[in-house]
Amino acid sequence: MNKLRCFDEKQIETINRATILAEELISDYFKISFSEWKRYRYDIKTLETLKPEEITHEAFAQIVKYVCNPEMKPRGSLHADYYKICLQDHVILRALSREKELPLFPLAAYIVTHELIHVVRFSKFLQRFLVTPEEQEKEEALVHTLTHKLLHDVKIPQMASVLNIYVRCRNMETFKTAE
Numbered sequence: 550m551n552k553l554r555c556f557d558e559k560q561i562e563t564i565n566r567a568t569i570l571a572e573e574l575i576s577d578y579f580k581i582s583f584s585e586w587k588r589y590r591y592d593i594k595t596l597e598t599l600k601p602e603e604i605t606h607e608a609f610a611q612i613v614k615y616v617c618n619p620e621m622k623p624r625g626s627l628h629a630d631y632y633k634i635c636l637q638d639h640v641i642l643r644a645l646s647r648e649k650e651l652p653l654f655p656l657a658a659y660i661v662t663h664e665l666i667h668v669v670r671f672s673k674f675l676q677r678f679l680v681t682p683e684e685q686e687k688e689e690a691l692v693h694t695l696t697h698k699l700l701h702d703v704k705i706p707q708m709a710s711v712l713n714i715y716v717r718c719r720n721m722e723t724f725k726t727a728e
């Protein structure tokens with residue numbers, strides 16, 4: 550297999566900035582306190598550290614649900630499940646090269662915000678993880694609408710273009726459960 554293109558150091562930094570923004574927007578919107586955030590069990594990882602089964606070529610991300618993360622000790626958490634948001638660097642970079650003028654930051658902000666909304670909704674039991682395709686389609690439309698709502702007032706160069714292009718994107722993520 551050819552080596553897949555990973556984010557470079559500067560791009561990783563951009564992902565980290567997008568994550569900080571997304572977490573802020575979501576904790577405000579869902580009224581999640583700082584101490585509550587710490588109980589949410591998720592990580593956002595990029596391609597370099599993913600296991601082969603966490604990689605997909607079909608979507609910007611793959612959310613893998615681990616029933617129990619062996620690397621994390623239980624600490625009186627509300628949520629026993631652990632969600633790993635696996636960003637697919639190569640798919641994201643391919644999309645950027647298609648949209649010549651598009652920088653990484655607004656697209657990363659869209660993707661990470663969107664994926665975190667899924668995780669918060671799963672963790673709050675507002676949505677089940679594995680559902681029928683019809684339910685999934687409904688959930689996806691709702692999560693796109695929420696993502697749009699959270700980001701459309703944020704002053705980020707080219708955010709408007711990203712919202713336009715991706716608000717109905719059908720390849721945001723795939724879902725998977727792991728043992």
Ligand SMILES: [Zn+2]
Binds near residue numbers: 667689692722
């Ligand atoms: Zn989605």
